[in-house]
Amino acid sequence: MSAKPKKTPDTLRSSRWFGPDDLRSFGHRSRMMQLGYAEEEFRGRPIIGILNTWSDLNSCHGHFPERVKDVKRGVQMAGGFPVEMPSLSVDESFTKPTSMLYRNMLAMEVEETIRSHPLDGVVLMGGCDKTTPGLVMGAITAGVPMIYLPAGPMLRGHYAGKILGSGSDAWKYWDERRAGNISDEEWLGIQGGIARSVGTCMTMGTASTMTAITDALGLTLPGASSIPAADSGHQRMSSECGRRIVDMVWEDLTPDQILTDAAFRNAAIIAMATGCSTNAVVHLIAMARRAGVDLTLDDLDALGRTTPLVANVRPAGKDYLMEDFFYAGGLRALMKQMEERLETSCLTVTGKTIGENLEGAEVYNDDVIRPLSNPVYHEGSLAVLRGNLCPDGAVIKPAACDPAYHVHEGPALVFDSYPEMKAAVNDPDLDVTPDHVMVLRNAGPLGGPGFPEWGMLPIPTALVRQGHRDMLRISDARMSGTSYGACVLHVAPESFVGGPLALLKTGDIVRLDLPNRTLDMLVDEAELERRRADWTPPEPKFQRGWGHMFSKHVTQADKGCDFDYLERGHGEAAGEPEIY
Structure with missing residues (x-):
């Protein structure tokens, strides 16, 4: 410059x-002087x-x-x-x-x-x-x-000689807690050591x-x-x-x-x-x-x-x-x-x-920051999917999930709300297999409301006790950035506004093909049209206040969830205030 x-x-x-x-x-x-400042300090x-x-x-x-x-x-x-x-x-x-x-x-x-x-x-x-x-x-x-x-x-977090990562290890040890593998004392120790x-x-x-x-x-x-x-x-x-x-x-x-x-x-x-x-x-x-x-x-x-x-x-x-x-x-x-x-x-x-x-920058540990010739994963950390379940897109983090689920086909297990899903996964007698595809809807920008981090659906207790720690999960929600697993997120348009996820039923076959970036429900179009005709829009979540404003103007996940009237190009900005 x-x-x-x-x-x-x-x-x-x-x-x-x-x-x-x-x-x-x-x-x-005068008011600045009232605050104790001399004019030469600020003018x-x-x-x-x-x-x-x-x-x-x-x-x-x-x-x-x-x-x-x-x-x-x-x-x-x-x-x-x-x-x-x-x-x-x-x-x-x-x-x-x-x-x-x-x-x-x-x-x-x-x-x-x-x-x-x-x-x-x-x-x-x-x-x-x-x-x-x-x-x-x-x-x-x-x-x-x-x-x-x-x-x-x-x-770094620490407990009992182990290094703990905030968020990630909370999910990991919670699964072990649910499986009965962690005592009250250990759970308290992890709680105190994970964020110190x-x-x-x-x-x-x-x-x-x-x-x-x-x-x-x-x-x-x-x-x-x-x-x-x-x-x-x-x-x-x-x-x-x-x-x-x-x-x-x-x-x-x-x-x-x-x-x-x-x-x-x-x-x-x-x-x-x-x-x-x-x-x-x-x-x-x-x-x-x-x-x-x-x-x-x-x-x-x-x-x-x-x-x-x-x-x-x-x-x-x-x-x-x-x-x-x-x-x-x-x-x-x-x-x-x-x-x-x-x-x-x-x-x-x-x-x-x-x-x-960047002049003079160096890598001091090439296992932490890998060279391009030896990456942790050959592609970047995110992939975008499209298909008849997510015509406007969905995202997944391939490097953080079991490669066995990169291509997967299985029956959907659909939940309309987080409480419904939570009650089901905690049922030790839930009829579920590792091949099932867990689906949570009504959890997007409008349906959540606010696009909550519900997308890392818990593995059902019945499967945790069998030793399973991952399965394919799909939602129109987000998930914590510290999460991991075969989780498809940000399905757009969301189900609350009539996106295709609203039409999916338990038992429908869902297919994920990550290499080809597709996510589909294997249901013929005539049946989907019948379901669309029967679908009833839900009642708005808010009637007043900030939530009402949010609901009227928030964009979908693929557009960033900003307010439509705040994006560049939507009219002129208010400009500098008049000073009279």
């Missing part, structure tokens, strides 16, 4: 609030909003009250004026029915917070699954300089996937997504974010200069190479559409067919966790391995290109 600033004090966005010699600006300056300096998604119930962000101090220190060192702006904390563990119901609320809050306040640039503090896309989506639309500060993964520091899940779940995607897009400091939350390097990175955003304001380095078609292609390739969460599909498409980039399921599937999985990190990898990934060189090292497949001329928040940011 040119050393000559593109912005001057009188052209700062905040100068519209504080600069004029009129009654309104007098009031703005003519870049005002940096720090959008902090901390809360007392968000364990992933438990360190953010301290990190915001680091960011403020960096902003002040660079000559800016920091202001903390609390934002909706959509934590993954406690927000019901699902945090996904509120991702778009966070995006709207971020956009309007930036638009309506005297902010010249923003630092986005997030990490827990939906905070990353929510923050980025809102900031894309707002259009001011932004930099993303990832929360960082927690430390601040930070996001340390598997390559949705949190680490989305922060890696944001890193690959060029929206973080290089490699910031890999730094463990408890590492002192995370504090230094936070301070550097504060310093860098001030320079970005003077350079007028806005997100539209960074978020190009090529940047999203880079991000998708890196997502595939890391063994990303299936949730990445929904969020990546949503962010792209906000940026005016036409990224589709078919684009992602094409990249998935040609991108090897090189990060040996659970759950798609077998052996390691995010702390090991960091010590092995982190995301910069992985991107260096993939450099020949990337568009390295893409600009980043550093003001440098991807290629420049």
Whole structure:
């Protein structure tokens, strides 16, 4: 970037609030003085909003009250004026029915917070699954300089000499608990050892996937997504974010200069190479559409067919966790391995290109970050299916399921609700075999409501006790990024709006052909037409409030589940507020 600033004090966005010699600006300056600030502290300096998604119930962000101090220190060192702006904390563990119901609320809050306040640039503090896309989506639309500060993964879990991975090992040991193989004492020990520091899940779940995607897009400091939350390097990175955003304001380095078609292609390739969460599909498409980039399921599937999985990190990898990934060189090292497949001329928040940011990156453990010649899996971590069950697409994570189910045909066992399914799988006398295909419907964006993480259907107790730990499962729900197994997800259109999944009956034969990317029910079209004629639309889930707005405007999974009126191209943005 040119050393000559593109912005001057009188052209700062905040100068519209504080600069004029009129009654309104007098009031703005007066209220800042009421807060204890001298005029020279804020007037003519870049005002940096720090959008902090901390809360007392968000364990992933438990360190953010301290990190915001680091960011403020960096902003002040660079000559800016920091202001903390609390934002909706959509934590993954406690927000019901699902945090996904509120991702778009966070995006709207971020956009309007930036638009309506005297902010010249923003630092986005997030990490827990939906905070990353929510923050980025809102900031894309707002259009001011932004930099993303990832929360960082927690430390490895430990219990009884075993290394535990958050989420993944919870599902694993819960199956053993249901089979009667784990005592109360052991279960309590696992509970206390699986998440033992601040930070996001340390598997390559949705949190680490989305922060890696944001890193690959060029929206973080290089490699910031890999730094463990408890590492002192995370504090230094936070301070550097504060310093860098001030320079970005003077350079007028806005997100539209960074978020190009090529940047999203880079991000998708890196997502595939890391063994990303299936949730990445929904969020990546949503962010792209906000940026005016036409990224589709078919684009992602094409990249998935040609991108090897090189990060040996659970759950798609077998052996390691995010702390090991960091010590092995982190995301910069992985991107260096993939450099020949990337568009390295893409600009980043550093003001440098991807290629420049990767100079000097090295892999320190080639079992954690594999070379292209020895990948964990020969293709990327996601595949997109189509067929008469999912004409608008469905996704599966091939590397995380038993290869025996890559081609499978079996009778459907259909459930219309999660409680119905849960009661059935806990019945030790359930009439089920490993060849059955478990199906959950009415769990999509509208049917859930909110697109909950119900897609990793529990293996029926009757099969667990026989030693089975996987079977083919299909739903219009999502699943946790820390999950694994032969789970087909995001079936679109969802059953709640009359998608073909609504027509499936118990006993119908379902066929999955992963190599050919097909998913079908073997039912003739005449019979399906009869079922369509008999299908009755369900009653809406909401009559008022946020849920009502969500139901009226959310798009289907293949379009990213954003609100239809928030995507780029849907009318003009509200623009800058009038200041009278």
